[in-house]
Amino acid sequence: MKSLRQSLHKQDLLGLGLMVILFAVFYFLFDEEILDDYWETNVILILINIIMAVSLNLINGLTGQFSIGHAGFMAVGAYTSAIITVKLGMDFPIALIVATVSAAFLGFLIGMPTLRLNGDYLAIATLGLGEIIRIAILNIDYVGGASGFMGIPRLTTFPIAFWIMVFVVYFIKNFKNSADGRACLAIRENEIAAETMGINTTKYKVMAFTIGAGFAGTAGALFSHYYYIAHPASFTFMRSFDVLTMVVLGGLGSISGSISGAVLLTAISAALADYPEWRMVIYSIVLIVLMLNRPQGIFGNKELSLKMFQSIKLGGGSRGGTAQSE
Amino acid sequence: MDTGSFAHQFAQQIVNGVSLGSIYALIALGYTMIYGIIKLINFAHGDIYMLGAYIGFVAITKAGLPFLPALIVSMIGAALAGIIIERIAYRPMRNAPRIAALITAIGVSFFLENGMILLVSPQPRTFPPVFAPTVYNIGGIVVNNQQILILVSALLLMLALTYIVNRTKAGKAMRAVSYDADAAKLMGIDTDRVISTTFALGSALAAAAGVLVGIYYNSIDPLMGMMPGIKAFIAAVVGGIGILPGAMLGGIIMGLVEAMVSGFFSSTYRDAAAFAILILILLYKPTGLLGKNVKEKV
Amino acid sequence: MAELLKVNNASMIFGGLRAVSNLTMQIDEGELIGLIGPNGAGKTTAFNMLTGVYEPSEGEITFNGQRINGKKPYQVTQMGIARTFQNIRLFSELSVLDNVKIAFNSQVRYGLVEAIGRFGRYFKEEETIEEKALALLKIFHLEKLRDETAKNLPYGEQRRLEIARALATSPKLLLLDEPAAGMNPQETKELMEMIRWIKKEFNLSILLIEHDMGLVMNVCQRIYVLEYGICIANGTPDEIKHNKRVIKAYLGEEVS
Numbered sequence: 001m002k003s004l005r006q007s008l009h010k011q012d013l014l015g016l017g018l019m020v021i022l023f024a025v026f027y028f029l030f031d032e033e034i035l036d037d038y039w040e041t042n043v044i045l046i047l048i049n050i051i052m053a054v055s056l057n058l059i060n061g062l063t064g065q066f067s068i069g070h071a072g073f074m075a076v077g078a079y080t081s082a083i084i085t086v087k088l089g090m091d092f093p094i095a096l097i098v099a100t101v102s103a104a105f106l107g108f109l110i111g112m113p114t115l116r117l118n119g120d121y122l123a124i125a126t127l128g129l130g131e132i133i134r135i136a137i138l139n140i141d142y143v144g145g146a147s148g149f150m151g152i153p154r155l156t157t158f159p160i161a162f163w164i165m166v167f168v169v170y171f172i173k174n175f176k177n178s179a180d181g182r183a184c185l186a187i188r189e190n191e192i193a194a195e196t197m198g199i200n201t202t203k204y205k206v207m208a209f210t211i212g213a214g215f216a217g218t219a220g221a222l223f224s225h226y227y228y229i230a231h232p233a234s235f236t237f238m239r240s241f242d243v244l245t246m247v248v249l250g251g252l253g254s255i256s257g258s259i260s261g262a263v264l265l266t267a268i269s270a271a272l273a274d275y276p277e278w279r280m281v282i283y284s285i286v287l288i289v290l291m292l293n294r295p296q297g298i299f300g301n302k303e304l305s306l307k308m309f310q311s312i313k314l315g316g317g318s319r320g321g322t323a324q325s326e
Numbered sequence: 327m328d329t330g331s332f333a334h335q336f337a338q339q340i341v342n343g344v345s346l347g348s349i350y351a352l353i354a355l356g357y358t359m360i361y362g363i364i365k366l367i368n369f370a371h372g373d374i375y376m377l378g379a380y381i382g383f384v385a386i387t388k389a390g391l392p393f394l395p396a397l398i399v400s401m402i403g404a405a406l407a408g409i410i411i412e413r414i415a416y417r418p419m420r421n422a423p424r425i426a427a428l429i430t431a432i433g434v435s436f437f438l439e440n441g442m443i444l445l446v447s448p449q450p451r452t453f454p455p456v457f458a459p460t461v462y463n464i465g466g467i468v469v470n471n472q473q474i475l476i477l478v479s480a481l482l483l484m485l486a487l488t489y490i491v492n493r494t495k496a497g498k499a500m501r502a503v504s505y506d507a508d509a510a511k512l513m514g515i516d517t518d519r520v521i522s523t524t525f526a527l528g529s530a531l532a533a534a535a536g537v538l539v540g541i542y543y544n545s546i547d548p549l550m551g552m553m554p555g556i557k558a559f560i561a562a563v564v565g566g567i568g569i570l571p572g573a574m575l576g577g578i579i580m581g582l583v584e585a586m587v588s589g590f591f592s593s594t595y596r597d598a599a600a601f602a603i604l605i606l607i608l609l610y611k612p613t614g615l616l617g618k619n620v621k622e623k624v
Numbered sequence: 625m626a627e628l629l630k631v632n633n634a635s636m637i638f639g640g641l642r643a644v645s646n647l648t649m650q651i652d653e654g655e656l657i658g659l660i661g662p663n664g665a666g667k668t669t670a671f672n673m674l675t676g677v678y679e680p681s682e683g684e685i686t687f688n689g690q691r692i693n694g695k696k697p698y699q700v701t702q703m704g705i706a707r708t709f710q711n712i713r714l715f716s717e718l719s720v721l722d723n724v725k726i727a728f729n730s731q732v733r734y735g736l737v738e739a740i741g742r743f744g745r746y747f748k749e750e751e752t753i754e755e756k757a758l759a760l761l762k763i764f765h766l767e768k769l770r771d772e773t774a775k776n777l778p779y780g781e782q783r784r785l786e787i788a789r790a791l792a793t794s795p796k797l798l799l800l801d802e803p804a805a806g807m808n809p810q811e812t813k814e815l816m817e818m819i820r821w822i823k824k825e826f827n828l829s830i831l832l833i834e835h836d837m838g839l840v841m842n843v844c845q846r847i848y849v850l851e852y853g854i855c856i857a858n859g860t861p862d863e864i865k866h867n868k869r870v871i872k873a874y875l876g877e878e879v880s
Contacts, residue, residue: 004754005747012742066425113609119424120367124563125608128601131556135598171740178739178746179732179753186726189715196675196713198701198730198793241432248429280440287433292418295426301717 012170019166023159030158040158044226046266047161048219051168053246053258055215058172060244061253061301062181063208064188065115066123069130070216070243073103075235076133077217078224079143082152085225092155096164096221103217104210106133111209115202118191130240138232148231149224156226164222168215173255175211184208188253242269245287251297256304261297338467339589340582345473345542347581348480352535353558354565354573355487356528362504362568363524364420369431370411371532372555373438378404378533379453379546380442386454393456393541397479400537401530408529409522417518442548450547453540472542483534484574487527491570500524504568553597557584560604566614575615579603626653628829629674629705629797634683636669636853643669645853646683651797651829656819658844658861659833662873666853667833668710671799674831675707676700687797702730706795708786710802710833716775720766720785723774724757727792757792764788764818780811784818791822797829798822804836812836816843841865849873 026043029035035043052074059067077099084095114125143149175181183204186194195201224230246265250257268286272279353375360368381403385396415434419427460471491497502510503520511517539554540546561580565572580600587599607614631649635642644666651657659667672678674685676697685692687703695703715723732753738744761767764784769777777785783803790798800819804812816839823830834840840847841861849857849864851873857864864870 003747004751008742008747060425117608117612120361120365121563121608121612123428124367124559125605128560128604128608132598132601132605135595135601139594139598174740174742175736178736179729179734179749180736180739182722182726183729185718185722186715189717190713192677192697193709193713193715194726195697196677196701196707196709197727197789198698199726200696200698241429244425245429248425252423252425277440277444280436281444284433284435284437284440288415288430288437291422291426291430291433292415295419295422 015170016166023162026162027158041226042266042270044156044158044161044222045270046263047165048222048226049243049246049262049266050165050259051215051219051222052243053250053262054169054172054255055212055219056243057247057250057253057255057258058175058184058215059208059212060247061251061258062176062188063184063205064191065205065208066119067126067209067212068123068240068244069126069128069133069237070212071235071237071239072130072133073107073213073216074220074223074239075137075230075232076106077103077220078230078235079137079149079220080217081221082149082224082230083143085155086149086152092160092225095155095225096218099217099221100214101217103220104214107213108206108210110213111206115205115209127237127240130235130237134232134235137235143230146232148229148233150229152224152228152230154226154228156222161222161226164218168218169255169259172211172215176255180204180207185253248295249290249297251299251301253301254297254299254303257297257299260299334466335589339585341467341469341473342589343582343585344578345476345581346585347578348476349535349539349577350554350558350561350580351574351577352480352483352531352538353554354561354577355484355570356532357559358562358565358567358570358573359500359524359528361562363500363507363521364416365424366416366427366431367559368416368528369428369555370434370438371528372551372558373435373442374404374408374529374551375532375536375539375554375558376442376546376548376551377407377438377536378529379536379540379550380446380451381533382537382540383451383453383546386456396456397534397537400533404529404533404536405526408525412522412525417521439548439551446548448548450545453544453546455544456541476538476542479534479538483531487531488570490527496520496523557600560600564603564607564614566617569614569616572614572616627651628653628655628688629831630684630686631674632684632686634673634680634685636666636673636678637681643853644673644850647850647853647855649848649855649858651831653796653829654823654827656823656830656843656845657832658840658847659831659850660835660837660840660847660864661850664852665850667850668801669853670850671707671801671831671833674700674799675705701793701795704794704796705799706790706793706797707799708783708790708801708803710805712782712786714774714782714786714789716773718774719771720761720774720777721754721757721770723785724760724789724792725753727789728753728756730793760788760792779806783807787818787822791826795828797831798826800830800832800834802833802835804834804839812839815839819843 030040052070056067056070059065080102081095081099084090084098085092110129114122117125137143138146183194183199186197186199187201187204191201242265246261247258249265250259250261268283272282353371356371356374357368360366360371378400382396382400385391385399391399411434415430416427419430457471457475462469462471491500499510499515499520500523502513502515503517507517557580558577561576562573563576564579565574565576580603583599583603584596587596611617627650629649629651631647634644634647636644647670659670661667669678673680674692676692676695676699679694687705690703692700715726732749734745734749738746758767758770761770764787766781766785766788769781774782774785787800787803804815807815819830819832820843832840832844844861846858846860847864848855849870856873857867857870859867
């Protein structure tokens with residue numbers, strides 16, 4: 001009888017092994033220029049979107065809070081990191097940390113008062129807040145205002161983006177399978193029951209919000225340091241909505257779902273980029289059809305089990321939904 | 327400070343605010359009715375307003391119709407569009423998770439906006455002048471006849487809606503379904519029909535707003551529904567979502583605030599002001615100014 | 625026996641409505657008390673007051689000498705009061721095992737950092753919680769259903785799961801809100817036994833809201849009767865059975 005430590009370690013190592021292989025493959029392809037800049041740009045965008053989707057999923061999917069202003073946190077990260085590198089001349093790691101912490105802090109500040117709202121009200125509050133952040137940035141000349149913050153050095157590389165993505169995914173995966181993660185799931189399922197079972201629901205809702213916002217900030221920093229510029233127009237409701245769609249498409253509450261959703265939607269977007277007029281029309285039709293036919297998304301709230309061929313029961317039952325083969 | 331000119335500016339902004347507010351109120355009514363009946367934030371509603379403006383445009387320029395017939399055609403066209411959208415995109419989502427329904431609504435909105443861009447190009451079109459613009463000067467305050475038209479039309483439409491909702495059988499059915507859809511069904515009310523009617527009425531009002539705005543600002547474009555849509559939605563929330571008089575009150579408030587901010591501060595902040603109001607109302611009275619506090623039964 | 629719960633003249637006023645009016649109640653350690661009354665009498669409201677869901681408009685509630693007024697539900701639970709709900713509130717999409725595990729959260733000894741990094745006390749604690757949760761499920765004959773999604777359970781099992789979950793919080797007072805609702809006579813009899821057994825085995829007091837008079841009269845040591853928010857009688861089952869006011873309130877309900 002395997003101990004929990006052994007089975008989880010085995011699973012984690014397998015996952016990490018897979019990540020190393022994936023990294024090596026892509027690194028080789030980029031290094032040898034078999035895949036050109038177009039590919040690199042899109043792969044990095046996918047990585048950034050994965051971080052955005054997985055962090056939003058923590059708030060919406062795991063904790064059941066209706067947040068649709070995620071782009072605002074991304075913007076905070078994008079701009080604060082740019083201030084650190086460009087205005088204060090410091091290194092990228094510091095910029096990344098500042099981006100994450102400042103976005104997390106904003107998430108905390110916002111989380112505290114708005115989390116007594118629920119459902120639709122919280123949704124529109126977060127929508128409004130995302131917009132307020134964007135409009136505020138638009139009016140701050142120190143960071144370029146309406147012209148945007150230009151001259152940001154390209155410090156984001158494929159390795160950096162990749163391993164930060166892996167870190168964020170593992171962070172949230174481990175969070176989900178801990179007592180704190182279960183508390184969030186309980187809140188999603190039945191907030192009153194959760195409270196009555198001794199869970200401080202406010203604490204966990206704020207926690208989810210803070211962590212989710214923080215990682216969005218990280219994504220923002222990676223974003224602005226790849227595209228040389230940070231512009232308010234990159235952080236509109238359209239972006240929040242894109243990320244939301246990735247999460248819902250993949251399945252609310254499923255980390256594998258968020259990753260899949262991010263990959264799929266970024267790829268579709270890139271494929272349609274040559275047909276700008278039709279892109280949005282096709283995109284919206286695909287979206288509507290998807291929602292009509294499978295609103296629970298690809299994975300529902302289950303995870304892709306790495307042990308599809310063996311039925312090993314792991315700790316944290318909500319995770320191993322497909323442990324048995326059909 | 328010259329108090330005479332301040333009072334004068336103030337009064338001027340009130341006039342501007344009220345006519346702007348009437349537009350928001352017309353759009354807000356649709357939001358609030360639809361939310362009241364199926365608990366869905368119809369993100370596509372602002373685009374119905376845009377659709378109405380374009381139908382009116384075609385009616386006036388291509389069919390050469392005068393104002394009133396064009397307005398009616400636009401309202402009917404938008405009502406039909408509303409019914410079709412509900413039937414195709416929203417009815418199947420009635421029992422789906424809320425967030426999926428929300429995404430569908432947003433998808434419809436994008437479809438309408440971008441479809442229109444494809445169809446008529448993103449360039450703004452000039453709305454032909456339907457009335458010779460006359461400007462009245464009342465004690466130094468400028469009022470033009472189009473503002474009066476907006477105010478009068480909006481008032482008449484709101485009165486008509488209030489009559490329909492409170493005095494007709496159809497209106498009674500609407501109110502019943504919004505209180506308790508299942509009970510209404512048991513009473514023999516065809517909820518599907520009632521919901522379609524609600525969409526039709528809400529869309530018609532939004533279309534009227536679109537035509538009036540086209541006449542007033544002389545210009546329409548496929549994305550004209552975005553900002554007014556959001557502001558009208560905020561208006562509905564401010565007044566109390568699901569409450570008809572609330573939408574009217576909220577609309578007027580949003581219009582007045584926007585006029586004041588534009589007139590006394592700067593117009594770059596007027597959008598931010600709308601969102602600030604939203605946050606304030608959500609923090610202090612989320613059920614809206616006219617809303618009641620309903621606690622969840624434990 | 626030591627006094628555990630003391631409700632002193634507590635009232636719950638909503639707008640103009642006095643849902644609960646001047647309720648005075650006492651529960652000592654080891655007691656099994658019933659709370660009955662017609663529908664709408666204020667019983668669940670009383671439960672909500674006792675668990676911090678509502679803050680009493682008037683009066684005071686103390687538990688183990690500590691004031692409950694104004695405390696949030698999770699704090700009240702940590703003080704030692706647990707409850708089940710009239711309309712079962714399980715974590716529907718989660719597994720049976722997870723439902724119970726969550727209730728052990730306040731006993732978890734590792735923090736966020738150890739959880740993320742998966743070091744230190746994480747593994748030991750997770751194993752301990754799993755064992756404890758399974759042990760509880762076993763008592764309620766639910767251990768075979770451990771990975772089943774909660775919402776898929778038959779009704780009777782859902783009710784048992786809710787009780788198991790409540791017990792995971794190690795309460796000293798357990799509030800059961802109509803646990804026999806929807807059960808047939810056989811199931812009710814088994815529930816009766818289970819309630820007696822729980823009280824002894826877990827060494828706690830129980831306050832029970834029920835409509836099934838057979839269950840209440842057989843199992844409770846004392847009974848409080850509410851009507852329109854007011855306590856119209858309290859005493860032993862025998863006293864209540866013969867109380868004219870109670871009989872009138874129930875309009876001729878047969879009491880055996």
